[in-house]
Structure formats: structure tokens, C-alpha cells
Amino acid sequence: MNPIEVNPSLNAKVPTDHTTDLHPSTEHHHDEAGNSMFGFIVFLLSESVIFLSFFTGYIVYKTNALDWLPPGVTGLETREPAINTVVLVSSSFVIYIAERFLHVKQLWGFRLFWLLTMAMGSYFLYGQAVEWRSLSFGFTDGVFGGTFYLLTGFHGLHVLTGILLQAIMLVRSFIPGNYDRGEFGVAATSLFWHFVDVIWIILFVLIYLWQ
Amino acid sequence: MTKLSVDEIAQIEQPLPGAPNNWKRFFSFSTDHKVIGIQYLVTSFFFFLVGGIFAMIIRGELITPEADLLDRAVYNAMFTMHGTVMLFLWTFPSLVGLSNYLVPLMIGAKDMAFPRLNAAAFWMVPVFGVILMASFLVPGGPSQSGWWAYPPVSLQNPTGNLINGQVLWMLAVAISGVSSIMGAVNFVTTIARMRAPGMTWFRMPVFVWTVFAAQIIQLFGLPALTAGAVMLLFDLTVGTSFFDPAKGGDPVLFQHFFWFYSHPAVYVIILPIFGIFSEIFPVYARKPLFGYKVVAISSLIITGLSGIVWVHHMFASGTPGWMRMVFMATTMLISVPTGIKVFAWVATIWGGKLRLNTPMLFALGGLVMFVFAGVTGIMLASVPFDIHVNNTYFVVGHFHYVIYGAVVMGMYAALYHWFPKMTGRMYSEGLGKLHFVLTFMGTNLNFFPMHPLGLQGMPRRVASYDPEFAFWNVVASLGAFLLGMSTLPFILNMIGSWVQGEAAPKNPWRAIGLEWLVSSPPTVENYEELPIVVAEPYGYGKTEPLVANPDRLEVAHESH
Numbered sequence: 108m109n110p111i112e113v114n115p116s117l118n119a120k121v122p123t124d125h126t127t128d129l130h131p132s133t134e135h136h137h138d139e140a141g142n143s144m145f146g147f148i149v150f151l152l153s154e155s156v157i158f159l160s161f162f163t164g165y166i167v168y169k170t171n172a173l174d175w176l177p178p179g180v181t182g183l184e185t186r187e188p189a190i191n192t193v194v195l196v197s198s199s200f201v202i203y204i205a206e207r208f209l210h211v212k213q214l215w216g217f218r219l220f221w222l223l224t225m226a227m228g229s230y231f232l233y234g235q236a237v238e239w240r241s242l243s244f245g246f247t248d249g250v251f252g253g254t255f256y257l258l259t260g261f262h263g264l265h266v267l268t269g270i271l272l273q274a275i276m277l278v279r280s281f282i283p284g285n286y287d288r289g290e291f292g293v294a295a296t297s298l299f300w301h302f303v304d305v306i307w308i309i310l311f312v313l314i315y316l317w318q
Numbered sequence: 319m320t321k322l323s324v325d326e327i328a329q330i331e332q333p334l335p336g337a338p339n340n341w342k343r344f345f346s347f348s349t350d351h352k353v354i355g356i357q358y359l360v361t362s363f364f365f366f367l368v369g370g371i372f373a374m375i376i377r378g379e380l381i382t383p384e385a386d387l388l389d390r391a392v393y394n395a396m397f398t399m400h401g402t403v404m405l406f407l408w409t410f411p412s413l414v415g416l417s418n419y420l421v422p423l424m425i426g427a428k429d430m431a432f433p434r435l436n437a438a439a440f441w442m443v444p445v446f447g448v449i450l451m452a453s454f455l456v457p458g459g460p461s462q463s464g465w466w467a468y469p470p471v472s473l474q475n476p477t478g479n480l481i482n483g484q485v486l487w488m489l490a491v492a493i494s495g496v497s498s499i500m501g502a503v504n505f506v507t508t509i510a511r512m513r514a515p516g517m518t519w520f521r522m523p524v525f526v527w528t529v530f531a532a533q534i535i536q537l538f539g540l541p542a543l544t545a546g547a548v549m550l551l552f553d554l555t556v557g558t559s560f561f562d563p564a565k566g567g568d569p570v571l572f573q574h575f576f577w578f579y580s581h582p583a584v585y586v587i588i589l590p591i592f593g594i595f596s597e598i599f600p601v602y603a604r605k606p607l608f609g610y611k612v613v614a615i616s617s618l619i620i621t622g623l624s625g626i627v628w629v630h631h632m633f634a635s636g637t638p639g640w641m642r643m644v645f646m647a648t649t650m651l652i653s654v655p656t657g658i659k660v661f662a663w664v665a666t667i668w669g670g671k672l673r674l675n676t677p678m679l680f681a682l683g684g685l686v687m688f689v690f691a692g693v694t695g696i697m698l699a700s701v702p703f704d705i706h707v708n709n710t711y712f713v714v715g716h717f718h719y720v721i722y723g724a725v726v727m728g729m730y731a732a733l734y735h736w737f738p739k740m741t742g743r744m745y746s747e748g749l750g751k752l753h754f755v756l757t758f759m760g761t762n763l764n765f766f767p768m769h770p771l772g773l774q775g776m777p778r779r780v781a782s783y784d785p786e787f788a789f790w791n792v793v794a795s796l797g798a799f800l801l802g803m804s805t806l807p808f809i810l811n812m813i814g815s816w817v818q819g820e821a822a823p824k825n826p827w828r829a830i831g832l833e834w835l836v837s838s839p840p841t842v843e844n845y846e847e848l849p850i851v852v853a854e855p856y857g858y859g860k861t862e863p864l865v866a867n868p869d870r871l872e873v874a875h876e877s878h
């Protein structure tokens with residue numbers, strides 16, 4: 108029998124073509140990176156329903172609650188959050204540039220813009236923390252306090268997850284040849300980042316603009 | 319990358335626990351979908367017995383009008399745990415287990431798309447099973463708020479402890495949700511992308527269609543329940559006021575979140591059972607499935623409609639009149655695609671050469687009881703009627719006819735039908751028929767009396783009742799004990815036949831389907847060479863072959 112190539116670690120992320128090599132008559136390509144991306148998109152769609160449910164809850168409370176704002180609270184400051192929004196939304200373009208660099212195999216360009224994305228994400232989280240500390244109401248102050256912290260907190264958790272994923276991808280870019288066989292990790296992280304951005308835009312409109 | 323010869327590959331791909339006859343792999347973190355499928359099935363049937371014991375205790379209490387067997391709080395815990403265990407630890411895992419076993423085989427794949435995710439999803443089941451059972455040990459005992467956990471009842475926390483039955487309940491349900499989402503991503507990806515060459519959408523067996531439709535429901539429904547559960551958990555633990563009416567919260571919103579998932583969840587449960595019926599009737603009637611494409615597509619229609627019927631659980635929750643009308647209409651609408659399937663099955667059986675062995679008997683019995691449940695379901699969909707019987711035993715009777723009459727029966731049918739494939743052994747037909755007779759009689763004796771009881775006004779979730787209800791309750795309890803007994807021949811048959819049953823051939827039923835073209839049990843990789851599908855399924859009475867390469871799907875295994 109012919110000696111053929113296999114990946115000894117049997118790492119599922121890497122497409123191993125040994126099945127087709129063994130039986131050339133079955134022309135069925137087993138595209139594992141494609142599967143992973145497909146599965147990830149399915150997962151994100153599902154994840155978006157959680158946000159959708161929270162948003163629906165928010166709208167129901169806001170339109171129905173008897174005492175919406177806690178006593179002494181008149182509304183939310185929008186200036187700082189607006190700056191935050193601009194930073195987060197522009198980072199979606201920055202991460203896209205990073206991806207283009209990776210695509211043409213310019214690793215340093217990729218790392219630079221990737222790191223910039225991470226910095227912008229971190230700035231966003233920092234801004235969020237500053238805002239939380241300046242507020243006079245807490246998580247348990249009525250349904251307004253509850254939904255405000257629930258939405259911003261749950262979204263913040265996603266931003267944090269995104270930054271952690273980006274950190275992993277950054278480290279992996281130093282492993283020689285890591286991205287030779289496909290860029291699923293980077294593509295998925297970047298998709299996740301766009302997702303987190305879109306959610307934020309809806310959230311910003313609902314919480315800050317619609318007061 | 320290294321250069322290896324084919325023999326060495328065989329060793330890598332079939333590591334020690336790989337051989338189909340090695341029982342140790344069932345206790346390992348195996349990534350073989352067939353092992354995982356059986357792990358799910360065995361685990362879930364263990365919990366089926368646990369939930370069954372709770373049911374026996376409930377029926378033991380209800381055999382007399384007075385609350386004499388249990389403390390009322392314990393009774394509350396019993397029905398809560400019965401419902402929760404049966405749904406989250408029996409129904410979902412057993413169906414996922416069966417789907418896990420069958421879907422890759424039926425679409426001609428070597429495994430699921432994400433084998434390790436698959437194993438991780440399975441191992442969460444025993445974990446949350448233990449968490450749920452642990453709630454018997456905490457002060458105050460398990461949750462008592464029913465399987466809906468409606469606030470404000472679920473927010474009471476009488477013992478004041480942070481770790482209480484209700485919190486453990488939510489934790490268990492949350493882990494179950496994560497596991498189900500992981501499974502759903504896996505199934506949808508597998509079905510969409512791992513089909514064998516020539517296996518087009520309209521060549522897939524209906525079972526695969528129904529699993530696909532069911533798992534899509536998990537994907538859009540479960541997150542809504544998760545959202546509601548997260549908010550409930552915050553209410554209970556840190557004192558937010560989302561659902562607490564005393565603090566300005568909205569308890570009805572929780573009901574919306576809950577039923578937005580939990581109603582579609584009944585289709586997650588019943589759709590694969592429709593799939594099982596659609597597989598079994600053609601085999602034992604020796605006729606193609608009537609209206610294959612329509613049956614397949616109506617699964618997806620059910621998925622779509624299932625997202626817009628949930629408020630029929632809330633007709634009595636102060637829902638506005640227009641909402642009641644809308645949801646009454648949608649609920650009646652969803653019986654159309656369901657009715658189409660029933661007609662298709664009847665037409666398949668009609669004039670066929672019936673072979674009444676155990677799987678066919680269970681499937682036929684299941685179909686009859688499902689039709690009965692459908693009739694009471696339509697009655698419940700009508701608002702004036704529902705307001706009258708809401709929260710009575712009529713509802714309990716209705717959904718047990720669905721769940722015992724159709725789901726349990728369908729699941730038994732599937733287990734007998736695919737038992738030779740899964741174990742490589744034949745089951746005992748005599749024990750199987752005994753099991754069927756006991757189950758069919760027990761189900762009707764147990765659950766039929768609940769309908770007159772409900773119409774007379776006996777509320778559900780009570781440990782004592784007015785003596786005028788005594789007669790039907792005694793009948794129901796006797797039926798329940800008969801059902802309890804019915805599991806004995808089943809267990810004996812499954813274990814006994816697995817250990818020393820007759821060896822099963824590839825295709826004992828002369829069934830048409832990819833899974834029947836390979837040995838029983840199939841090898842680790844299922845197919846040495848992927849099948850090339852050339853025909854629609856259910857080609858009974860036709861001469862065309864199903865695949866172009868039936869002789870090359872497997873190599874002789876004796877060599878290693």
C-alpha cells in the first residue's frame with residue numbers, strides 16, 4: 108500500500124485528507140475548517156436570540172413599568188458612551204484590515220492592526236467601567252437598574268471574550284506556520300467581534316438614545 | 319507531518335477502546351457517535367427509572383383522597399422532580415442519543431461534524447443529573463415550584479440559604495441548555511455538510527429531516543429560556559426585581575420567556591418520534607412512505623409554526639383578548655402539518671403486508687394514542703375550553719398521552735427496531751410483545767382517567783382531593799403501577815439479549831436504508847468507503863438499488 112500523509116496529532120482543526128487519499132474513488136472532500144465556520148455561525152445566530160430576548164424584556168419593561176427610573180435618577184449621560192461607541196464600531200474596520208494583512212501573509216501588519224483592535228476593545232471596557240462607577244443606581248434598583256446592568260454587563264462579557272480570543276490568536280501567530288493551513292480561528296474571532304459590535308449598536312440605541 | 323503506512327493508520331484510528339465489542343469504551347470519553355449515542359440512551363433510561371419512581375410515589379399518594387403518604391412539601395418536590403427528570407434527563411437525552419447513533423449512519427458520514435464537542439455535550443448530562451439529585455440533600459429539599467418554576471413561587475426561598483433546591487434546579491437546567499445547544503450546533507452542521515455523495519436533501523430519510531427540524535428549534539428557542547433563567551437566577555440570588563411583582567417586576571414576562579422555548583420544546587421531542595414512525599411503518603408494511611416529500615417538508619413547517627404558538631399555555635395568565643385569538647388560531651394551524659403526517663402514515667400502512675413484531679406494535683400503539691392526544695390537544699387550543707380545564711388533570715392527561723402514548727412508545731419502537739444494529743444481537747420477541755401489552759394497557763389505564771377527572775374539576779399539583787374523585791384516581795394509580803411493572807420485561811430483554819441474544823445479521827428486517835448496508839454493529843468508521851447514494855429512500859417494492867457501491871462500503875475486518 109502507498110505510504111500517505113497523516114497528521115500524527117489527529118488535530119481535528121486541521122483538514123486531514125487521508126480519507127480521500129485512501130479511496131480516490133469517493134470524491135468527497137471532508138472540509139473540517141468549513142464545518143467549523145458553519146457551526147460557529149449557527150452558534151452565533153443562536154446566541155443572538157439571548158440578546159434579542161433581553162432587548163424584548165427591556166422594551167416590555169420600559170413601555171409598561173409604573174416606576175421606570177429609580178428615584179433621583181433622571182436619565183443617562185450619553186456623551187462618554189457615544190465616544191465609546193465610536194471606538195468600538197471603528198475597531199470592526201481595524202480588525203478587517205488585520206485580516207486582510209493575514210490573508211496576504213504579512214504577519215507583522217496583521218499583528219499591528221490586531222493589537223490595535225485589542226486596544227480599542229480594552230478602551231471600550233475601561234470606558235464602561237468608568238461609567239458604571241459614576242452611576243448613582245445599582246443592579247437591584249428596580250427593573251431599570253436591573254436591565255441596564257444586565258444588558259451592558261452581558262455585552263461587556265462578550266467584549267471581554269472577544270479580547271481573550273484575540274489574545275490567543277495573537278500568540279498563535281508566533282507559532283511558525285500556524286496559519287498556513289487556514290485561518291479559521293482568526294476568521295471566527297473577527298466574525299465574533301463584528302457580532303459584538305452590531306449588538307452594541309442596537310443596545311446603544313435602545314438604552315441611551317431612546318430615553 | 320510524517321509518512322505512515324496504512325496499517326499504522328488503522329492503529330491510530332482504532333485505538334484500544336475502538337473495537338465494536340469492547341464494553342469499556344462506553345465508560346470512556348469516546349468520540350465515536352455510536353458509543354456516545356448508546357451512552358446517552360443508557361444514561362437517560364437510568365433516569366427514566368428515577369423519574370418513574372417519583373411517579374410511583376405520586377400515584378401512591380393519590381390512590382387515596384387524603385394526603386397520608388407524604389408531607390405536602392415533599393409531594394410538591396416529587397411532581398417537580400418527576401417533570402424535570404423526565405424532560406431534561408430522559409426525553410431530551412434519549413432522543414439526542416438515538417439521533418446521535420442514527421444520523422451519521424443514515425446520511426452516510428463517518429461521524430458527527432464535531433466529535434469532541436459531541437462527547438463533551440454528553441458528559442454534561444450525568445453532571446447535571448447529579449446536581450439535580452443533590453438538591454435532595456440541601457436544607458429545604460428540592461425545588462417545589464413545578465417544572466415551570468414560575469415566579470413569584472420560585473422566588474420564595476423559604477430556608478434563606480444561597481444553595482437551595484431552586485438554585486440547584488436552575489443550575490442543572492442551565493447546564494442542560496448548554497449541552498443541548500452544543501448538540502444542536504453539531505447536528506445542524508452534520509446534516510447540512512456531512513452528507514455522503516449523492517445524498518441530496520430529498521434523499522434523506524425522514525428521521526434525519528425531523529432531527530434537523532427539531533434541532534433548529536433548540537437553536538432559536540433555548541436562548542430565550544436561558545435569558546429568562548438568568549434573570550430569574552439574579553432575582554433569587556442577588557435580589558434584582560425582574561420578575562418580582564412586589565418590587566415592580568413582571569412575572570408574566572417570565573412565562574413568555576419560558577413558553578417561548580418550552581412549547582417549541584415539545585416539538586423538539588415529538589418531531590424525532592414522527593421520524594421514527596416514518597422509518598418504521600414502511601419497513602413493516604413493505605410499502606414506500608406515502609407522500610415522502612410532503613412529510614419531510616411538513617417537519618420544517620412545524621418548526622416555523624412552533625415559534626408562534628407559545629401563548630396557548632398562558633390563556634389563563636391575564637393575556638389580552640386579541641392575543642388569545644391570535645394564538646388560538648396559530649395553535650389550530652399547527653395541527654395541519656401534524657395531521658398531514660398522520661394521514662401519510664395511515665396511507666402507508668393501508669393495504670400493506672403488515673408484520674406485527676414488537677417495533678411495529680409499539681409504533682402502531684403510539685400512533686393510536688397520539689391521535690387521541692391530538693384530539694384533546696385541539697380541544698385545549700380553544701380558549702373557552704382551556705379556561706375551563708386549565709391546571710386540571712385534563713391537561714396532565716393530554717400531555718401524558720403525547721409523552722407516554724407517543725414519545726415513550728415511539729422510543730421503545732425505535733429501540734427494538736435498531737437493537738440488532740446497535741448491539742449485533744437479536745432481542746427476544748416474546749418478552750418484547752409482553753412489554754408492549756403491559757405498556758399499552760398501563761398507559762391507557764393510567765392516563766385515560768385523568769380526562770374525566772379534569773373535566774370534573776380536579777386540579778393538578780395537589781396531594782389530596784375531594785373523595786368524589788376517588789374512583790378514577792384508583793384506576794389511574796393501578797394503571798401506573800402496571801406501567802411500573804412493564805419496565806421489567808424491557809430491562810430483562812435489553813440486558814439479557816445484549817449479553818446472550820442470537821447474533822444479528824446486517825439487515826434482519828430487510829429494511830432499506832444506509833445503516834442496514836453495513837455490519838451490525840457497524841465499525842468505528844461506519845463506512846470504509848463513503849456510500850454513493852443513487853435513489854430516494856423507502857424504495858420498497860421497487861428494484862432500483864439505494865447506493866452504487868454496496869459491496870465496497872466495508873472491508874473484511876478479520877485482518878485486524
Ligand code: HEM
Nearest residue numbers: 373376397398401404405409464465721778779780798801
Ligand atoms: C409511569 C409513568 C408516569 C406516571 C404514572 C406519571 C404521573 C404523573 C402525574 C400523576 C403527574 C401530575 C402530578 C400533579 O400534578 O400533582 C405528572 C406530572 C408530570 N409528568 Fe408524569 N407520569 C409518568 C410519566 C411521565 C413521562 C414519561 C414524562 C416525560 C416527559 C412525564 C412528564 C411529566 C411532567 C412534565 C409533569 C408536570 C410536572 C409539574 O406539574 O410540574 N411524566 N406525572
